Amino acid sequence: MLLFLALVPAGCSVAMALSGSTPPDPAVISLGSTRGEAEAYWGEPSSVKTEGGRTLLYHGP
Numbered sequence: 001m002l003l004f005l006a007l008v009p010a011g012c013s014v015a016m017a018l019s020g021s022t023p024p025d026p027a028v029i030s031l032g033s034t035r036g037e038a039e040a041y042w043g044e045p046s047s048v049k050t051e052g053g054r055t056l057l058y059h060g061p
Contacts, residue, residue: 029038038057039045045057 024042029041035055035057042057042059045059046061047058049056049058
């Protein structure tokens with residue numbers, strides 16, 4: 001089981017390399033970016049939260 005868990009991340013990297021896709025770069029979007037800029041790069045957020053007058057977009061599972 002441990003060997004399987006160790007190989008899963010490596011398999012993911014190999015699959016991405018073979019498909020030619022590159023992982024998203026979080027530095028592309030920074031604090032102060034517009035919602036449109038974030039959604040254009042990351043896609044539609046999985047959830048949205050407002051704190052202190054700022055809108056936070058969450059992307060992921």
